Amino acid sequence: MFRHQGKARTFTHNFKLAAFLSFIAGMVNICGVLALGVLTTNVTGHFAYFAEGVVLEHDLFGAHFLLYILSFLVGSFVSSFLTELFTARGRKSPHNAAIFLEIGLLLIMGLYGDTLIESGIPKPLLACVLLFTMGLQNSLVSRISSATVRTTHLTGLFTDLGIELSQLFFYNKEGQRKKLLNSIGLRSGIVAFFFLGCVIGGYLYLQIRFKILVIAALILVVALVYGNLQLGYYKVRKMITPGKSTRGS
Numbered sequence: 001m002f003r004h005q006g007k008a009r010t011f012t013h014n015f016k017l018a019a020f021l022s023f024i025a026g027m028v029n030i031c032g033v034l035a036l037g038v039l040t041t042n043v044t045g046h047f048a049y050f051a052e053g054v055v056l057e058h059d060l061f062g063a064h065f066l067l068y069i070l071s072f073l074v075g076s077f078v079s080s081f082l083t084e085l086f087t088a089r090g091r092k093s094p095h096n097a098a099i100f101l102e103i104g105l106l107l108i109m110g111l112y113g114d115t116l117i118e119s120g121i122p123k124p125l126l127a128c129v130l131l132f133t134m135g136l137q138n139s140l141v142s143r144i145s146s147a148t149v150r151t152t153h154l155t156g157l158f159t160d161l162g163i164e165l166s167q168l169f170f171y172n173k174e175g176q177r178k179k180l181l182n183s184i185g186l187r188s189g190i191v192a193f194f195f196l197g198c199v200i201g202g203y204l205y206l207q208i209r210f211k212i213l214v215i216a217a218l219i220l221v222v223a224l225v226y227g228n229l230q231l232g233y234y235k236v237r238k239m240i241t242p243g244k245s246t247r248g249s
Contacts, residue, residue, distance in 0.1 A: 011182045014149050015189055020223040021141055022151040022190045025134060026197020027204075027216045028106075029152075032130050034205050035113065036123045040130035042153035043069045064124040071128040075135025083143060098140045099224055105133045106217035113210030151190060161187045 025041050032040030039045055046068045053062020079098040086094035109129060116126060138152040150157060164184050171180050204212045 009145060009148070011186065014145050014186055016223075017141060017145060018149045018151060018186060018190045019193050020219060021137060021149075022193040023197040024106075024216045024219055025137065025152045026194040026199075027201035027212055028130055028134060028197075029194075030198045030201040031205060031210065031212055032127060034202065035117070035210060036127045036130075038068065038123070038127040038130075040127055041134045042155070043072045043131070044153070044155060064127075067124065067128050068131050071131040072135035072138075075132035075137075076139035077135075078132075079136040079139035080143065083140070095140055095144060096224075098136055099220065102133055102136050102140070103217045103220050103224075105129060105136075106213045106220070109133075110211050110213030110215075110217060113213065149186070149190065151194070154191060154194060157187055157190060161191070 029039060029041040032038045046065045050062045050065035050069065053065060078101070082097040082101070083094045086097055109126070113126060117123065134152045138150065141149050141151050161184065164180055164187070167180055168177075168184075171177055201212050201216075204215065
């Protein structure tokens with residue numbers, strides 16, 4: 001799920017990646033909204049609020065929106081930098097550093113988020129941590145899937161989905177139609193799991209507040225362990241039956 005890149009990836013690889021990580025993004029987003037009053041999985045709206053602050057000369061009002069934007073950007077930069085660094089060093093799983101960092105940040109926010117708010121830490125700073133984390137994830141997913149999967153925001157996804165649904169009326173060749181249906185299925189899966197993450201995360205937030213981020217971190221751990229176990233299975237199978245591919249992992 002995390003190991004294959006580019007042409008080595010299949011629809012199954014991308015769908016598993018999308019299902020796990022879009023669900024996590026949905027949980028993080030609803031936590032940001034309910035706990036901090038901030039959308040924490042994309043920066044599109046923050047540009048408008050920042051511009052409003054500039055136009056109305058509310059400098060302090062606009063400054064934290066700029067921090068939100070930069071936090072997402074820095075998260076994306078750090079994720080890509082770590083991947084490039086470990087790729088250059090010949091590591092077999094160069095994405096793991098970014099994944100472990102995301103897990104760590106989600107755990108910290110999940111375990112101590114409520115305490116940090118009670119101690120007087122400004123909510124915008126906590127929102128910056130979540131935006132950094134989602135920048136980290138979006139960059140990670142984009143690199144692994146060659147920009148096929150995006151899990152932290154839906155605007156471009158709905159645009160692509162609308163285009164592809166219209167193409168169903170015109171693309172009738174078997175190969176074209178299969179590819180189109182796979183793409184529609186993948187994008188629909190991202191939307192569905194993001195929505196489920198938001199809804200389930202919202203209900204859980206009412207019970208355990210920031211600790212829903214601990215659940216999100218554990219889901220990411222499960223995804224990582226699942227990918228490694230599946231890879232191990234296919235390696236063993238290949239040893240037993242030489243010539244078999246590990247593309248299913």
